[in-house]
Structures are given as structure tokens and as C-alpha cells.
Amino acid sequence: MSRVFTSDGAxxxxxxxxxxxxxxPSVDTTSQVTxxxxxxxxxxxxxxxxxAFLTGLITPTFTANAEVFAQARIGFVSSATxxxxxxxxNHGGMLxxxxxxxxxxxxxxxxxxxxxxxxxxxxxxxxxTAAQSLPTVADFIYLIQFRYLVNGATGAVEVKVNGASMAxxxxxxxxxxxxxxxxxxxxxxxxxxASNFAPLKIYLDDALVNVNDASGAEDGxxxxxxxxxxxxxxxxxxxxxxxxGGTNLANVQPVPPSDSATNYNDTSTAAxxxxxxxxxxxxxxxxxxTIVAVSVDAEVLTQAAPQNGKLHVYTHxxxxxxxxxxxxxxxxxxxxxxxxxxxxxxxxxxxDALAAEMGVGLA
Amino acid sequence: MADDIRVTQAGSLxxxxxADDIRVTQAGSLxxxTGPDALRTVxxxxxxxxxxxxxxxxxxxxxxxxHQGKGPKGYRGKRHGGFGLDTHRTVQIxx
Numbered sequence: 433m434s435r436v437f438t439s440d441g442a443x444x445x446x447x448x449x450x451x452x453x454x455x456x457p458s459v460d461t462t463s464q465v466t467x468x469x470x471x472x473x474x475x476x477x478x479x480x481x482x483x484a485f486l487t488g489l490i491t492p493t494f495t496a497n498a499e500v501f502a503q504a505r506i507g508f509v510s511s512a513t514x515x516x517x518x519x520x521x522n523h524g525g526m527l528x529x530x531x532x533x534x535x536x537x538x539x540x541x542x543x544x545x546x547x548x549x550x551x552x553x554x555x556x557x558x559x560x561t562a563a564q565s566l567p568t569v570a571d572f573i574y575l576i577q578f579r580y581l582v583n584g585a586t587g588a589v590e591v592k593v594n595g596a597s598m599a600x601x602x603x604x605x606x607x608x609x610x611x612x613x614x615x616x617x618x619x620x621x622x623x624x625x626a627s628n629f630a631p632l633k634i635y636l637d638d639a640l641v642n643v644n645d646a647s648g649a650e651d652g653x654x655x656x657x658x659x660x661x662x663x664x665x666x667x668x669x670x671x672x673x674x675x676x677g678g679t680n681l682a683n684v685q686p687v688p689p690s691d692s693a694t695n696y697n698d699t700s701t702a703a704x705x706x707x708x709x710x711x712x713x714x715x716x717x718x719x720x721x722t723i724v725a726v727s728v729d730a731e732v733l734t735q736a737a738p739q740n741g742k743l744h745v746y747t748h749x750x751x752x753x754x755x756x757x758x759x760x761x762x763x764x765x766x767x768x769x770x771x772x773x774x775x776x777x778x779x780x781x782x783x784d785a786l787a788a789e790m791g792v793g794l795a
Numbered sequence: 796m797a798d799d800i801r802v803t804q805a806g807s808l809x810x811x812x813x814a815d816d817i818r819v820t821q822a823g824s825l826x827x828x829t830g831p832d833a834l835r836t837v838x839x840x841x842x843x844x845x846x847x848x849x850x851x852x853x854x855x856x857x858x859x860x861x862h863q864g865k866g867p868k869g870y871r872g873k874r875h876g877g878f879g880l881d882t883h884r885t886v887q888i889x890x
Contacts, residue, residue, distance in 0.1 A: 439842055655846045662841045673836070689837035700833040710841045717845050724844040731838035735831030759834060767842075782845075790841040794834040 435650045436490040437617060437641035438727065438769060440504070442469040443661035443714060446688040448765055450486040457486050457620060460635065468660070468714030470637040473621040474509070485620035487531060490641055498614040499588075499644035501653050502528055503577040507635040508568045526622040527634070528578045529553075532611035538580045540591055542566065548598055550580070550589040554610035559589045560599035573635075575656050581644075582612050595656065617641045657724055658715075663687060665711025668789040669746055672704040673697035680706055684792075689731060692763055700736070705753075705793020707746050713786060723780035729767035730792035734759035743768040744791025747784055748775040756795040 441449030445459050460472040471486060490500075506527060527548075529539035536553040543549055546565035549558050566574065577592040587606025591599045621634045638658050644651045664684050671680050677695035684697065684706070697706060717723075728743040740756035743766065752775070754768035773780045780788075 439844075443842070444840060657844050657846055660843045660845065662843070664839050673834075684836060684839040687838060687840070692837040696835045696837045698832040698835045700830065706836075706839075708839055713841075713843060717843060718847050721845040721847050724846060727842040727844070729838075729840050729842065730836050732834060732836045734833055735835070736833050739833045741834055763835075763837065785843050785845075788841060790839050792836050792839050 435640070435654070435769075436643050437488050437502075437639070438725075438767070439659055440471070440486075440488075440619075440637065440639035442471050442637050443659055444687055444729075445469055447471075447486065448688075449488060451489045451616070452485075452487040452618075454485040454487070454620070457636075470507075470635040471620075472509070472633075473619075473636055474633040485526075485529070485618045485622060486636070486639075487616050487618035488639075488641070489616050490614070490643060497581070497583050498612070499579070499581040500530055500614055500617060501577065501579050501642040501644065502530070502617045502619075502640070503575060503654055504528070504619050504639040505573055505637045505658070506576050507573040508570055509633040509635065527576065527619070529618045530580055530614050531616040531618060532613045533615060535611055537582060537610050537614055538589065538606060540576070540578050542568070548576070548591050548593070550578070550591050550599060550601075552606055552608055552610070554608035557608075559604060559606060560591065560601040562591065562593075562598035564598065566593065566598075577653055579653070580606065582606050582614065584608075592653070614643075655724065660713040660715055660717050662710035662713035662786070664708030664790065666709045668707030668709045668791065669749075669751070670705065670707045670791070672701075672793060673699045673706045681708065684708065684730070689763075692731070699794050702794055705742065705744055705791050707744060707751070707789045707791035709789050710786065717782060717786070719782065721782060723782055723785045725769050725771045726773075726780050726785050726788055727767055727769040728754075728790040728792070729765055730790075731763050731765055732759055732792065733763045734761060737761050740795035741766060742793060742795045744789075744793065745770055745774065746789035746791060747773055747787070750775055751791065753791075 439449060441447065442459060445461065447453055447457065447459065457471050457473045460470050473486070526539050526541050530537045538553055539551055541549050541551060546568060548562040548566060550560045551558055575594050579588065579590040581588040584605050584607040585603075587604050588602035589600065589604070589606060590597055619636050619639050640654045640657055642650055642652060642654050664681055667681055673680060675683055675697050677683070677691070680697050683695045726745065728745055730743060732741055737759065739759045741759045742756060743754040745752050752770075757766045757768070759766070772778060773784055
């Protein structure tokens with residue numbers, strides 16, 4: 433399994449899926465263009481600096497010959513007339529980038545004429561340019577996918593739009609004098625792009641990153657995956673934690689939690705947990721959709737480190753716990769992903785996914 | 796530990812200085828010193844990763860008032876109750 437960056441977290445309503453935020457990206461809960469929530473990344477100036485970028489660490493850090501597949505659904509906030517600057521030096525806006533610590537290795541831009549490009553970062557050389565321009569009409573949503581294989585001689589790059597390859601190159605030097613390692617992938621908006629030098633402004637949602645380590649089915653491009661989130665809607669089959677400052681259900685419902693200092697559920701008893709039945713998911717998953725995975729996450733801390741917690745999924749009247757997960761000493765997110773329904777051993781059905789209870793407790 | 800427990804007045808309740816160091820678990824019960832919590836949680840969520848397989852051309856079912864349309868991502872449906880235009884799959888790529 434090569435998924436290293438599973439969910440952007442927009443549906444959770446916060447920025448915690450990303451380790452670094454540059455500028456002022458925010459969670460947009462009103463426009464509903466790309467889903468129930470999305471990120472709104474607005475480049476605040478037209479200077480070309482990194483104005484609104486979200487960067488997520490991928491673990492482990494990949495060394496030489498890393499091959500990264502990153503994707504996100506991106507929409508444009510407003511229509512704009514393209515700036516007539518098709519040269520690399522005026523590359524318009526950056527949409528995606530791969531990092532080695534703080535150094536960019538490669539990146540995808542939307543140039544001044546609306547053409548997507550893949551560039552090597554050490555010398556900003558263009559490795560591939562789309563044959564067709566991308567209409568940047570307000571509220572149009574694109575699935576943009578980005579492949580980058582780092583190699584000094586047999587490197588490869590590609591950018592796809594809605595599943596169709598728009599630009600690619602192989603057998604090329606994608607390394608140059610830059611670093612060969614990759615430890616983070618960024619999404620966002622940077623730089624200018626419009627004829628009036630307006631900053632690039634996009635919606636961003638459903639960001640995923642796969643890394644090809646030849647270890648499983650998720651090597652390569654991910655599908656056109658969308659993510660819905662259901663919070664706790666009612667008590668589940670077990671309530672084992674002690675509510676402090678509220679009720680067990682209410683204490684885990686706020687997204688993001690605003691009263692975490694006074695209202696929480698706790699325990700110091702091993703193997704004790706709460707389970708909650710889900711409320712309505714957002715966005716609503718259309719009938720007929722294929723379920724790729726179900727994840728449970730929780731915002732937790734321990735005051736007595738080291739401690740391990742477990743996440744639970746309850747399906748077909750049976751509880752299934754994750755492996756032990758180390759708990760952070762200040763509030764942080766833990767998550768576990770079930771690719772298959774642990775009860776049936778095959779892919780989740782939509783009905784089972786929507787009915788699954790989420791649980792969290794002490795290992 | 797000094798000041799973990801302080802009686803501020805004869806006959807008064809015991810004041811717990813550190814949150815959750817002391818908790819009375821039942822009326823009439825002894826005082827239980829619980830120590831630090833091994834686990835606290837303030838949020839839980841269920842995330843569903845899905846792929847929409849059914850595309851219906853350029854228009855999907857209309858959104859219902861403030862509800863999102865059933866078309867993929869229900870373009871404008873949630874805001875205006877308009878058509879669920881599937882911009883994701885039907886956008887024209889022009890030269």
C-alpha cells in the first residue's frame with residue numbers, strides 16, 4: 433500500500449492534514465463548489481511568491497528515484513482573461529509542488545496562457561507542456577494529477593486533467609542539481625495569472641498522494657477519489673469513556689473542537705472506548721459510488737505518555753480495533769484506514785460504509 | 796505533590812488545583828485520585844473515500860433548494876437549486 437497522504441482534511445473543517453501552511457489558506461464551507469468543504473487558496477499578491485500553499489509531509493521520506501503521484505480537485509474562483517506571458521519565467525500560478533525539506537524538486541504551473549506545465553525546480557526548466565489550454569472558468573472543477581519520477585537520466589513527468597494525459601515526458605533528467613529525496617507535497621495557489629495581474633485564487637479539495645514503492649495496489653495514480661465525512665450523530669453500541677464537561681456525544685461532535693480544554697471524554701482504563709453512530713455524511717455519497725476505503729479518525733491526547741490508543745470500526749454488529757497508535761501529548765489527530773470491510777473481507781458497500789460506527793479509546 | 800490538594804476552609808469541599816487530579820465518581824463515595832488521563836478525546840469522524848461511477852452527461856438532477864444536487868458535485872445545486880451540471884466530466888478542453 434503506497435498511499436502516504438490519505439486525506440486533505442477539508443471535510444473535517446480544519447487545516448490539520450497539512451504540516452505547513454504558507455499565507456492564509458482557509459477552509460471554505462459556503463461555496464460548496466468542490467464538495468461539502470474545500471480549501472480556499474488565494475494568492476494575496478501577484479509577485480509570484482508562495483502566497484497560499486498547503487504542504488503535507490509524506491512518510492517515510494523517499495530517497496533517490498522517488499516517484500510521486502499527487503492529485504487534487506481544483507476549481508477556479510473567478511473567470512479571468514489569461515495573461516499573455518507563456519514563457520517559463522512568467523509561469524503564472526503554481527498549483528502543486530514536491531519538496532525535499534524546504535527545497536522544491538518539481539512543480540506544476542498554470543502558465544499565463546492557460547497551459548499546464550511540469551517544471552524541474554533546480555533551473556526552472558520546462559519538462560512538459562500541455563498541448564491544450566485549460567479553460568479557467570469560475571466554478572469549473574478539474575481533477576489534476578501530477579506524476580514526477582526523480583532520476584538523472586530516466587526520469588519521467590506527466591500531468592493529467594480529468595483522467596486524460598495533457599503533458600508527459602520520459603527518459604529525461606528530472607533531477608539536475610536538485611535533491612533526489614522527496615518528503616512533502618504541496619497544493620495551493622501562488623503567483624499571478626490574469627491579465628489584470630490578479631492573484632491566482634482556487635478551490636482545492638480531495639488531495640491525495642501515492643508513492644510508487646511497488647508494494648501494493650495503490651501504486652500509481654489514484655482514482656478520481658472524493659472524500660465525504662460523517663461526524664458522530666448518535667451514541668453507538670458502547671459508551672466506555674467518561675464525559676467531562678458535557679455528554680460523550682456532544683464532546684466529540686464539534687469540528688474543529690473549540691472547547692477542548694473543558695469538554696472531553698477520558699479514560700485511564702485499558703481497552704475502554706466509545707463508539708458513535710454516524711450522522712449524515714457531507715457531501716452525500718451518490719448511490720452507485722464505489723467505496724475505496726473507510727477511515728476513522730479522532731482528536732486525542734494523553735497526559736501520561738507513552739500511551740497507545742486504538743480506533744474502532746463497528747460493522748455487522750461486530751467491533752474491529754486498529755493496531756495500537758501512539759497518542760500525542762497535545763491534541764492531535766490519529767487515524768486508521770480500512771480498505772476492506774473487516775467483517776466481509778471484501779470492499780465496503782455504500783450501505784455498510786454509511787452505517788459503520790466510529791470508535792476511539794485506550795489500547 | 797505540594798498544592799495538588801488544598802483545603803481552603805474547615806468543612807469545605809476539597810479544591811482540586813490540577814484538572815482531574817481528583818474526581819468524585821459517586822455520591823457518598825470515597826474520593827478517587829485519578830491522576831493524569833491516559834486518553835482524552837474531543838473529536839471523532841468517519842471518512843469515506845469514494846469514486847462516482849455514474850456520470851449523466853451535462854446535466855444531473857436538479858438540486859433541491861438548499862440541498863446539494865445529486866449530480867456529481869451538484870454544480871450550483873446547493874446554492875441555487877439549479878441543474879447539477881457535471882462540470883467535472885463535460886468541460887471542453889479547447890486549443
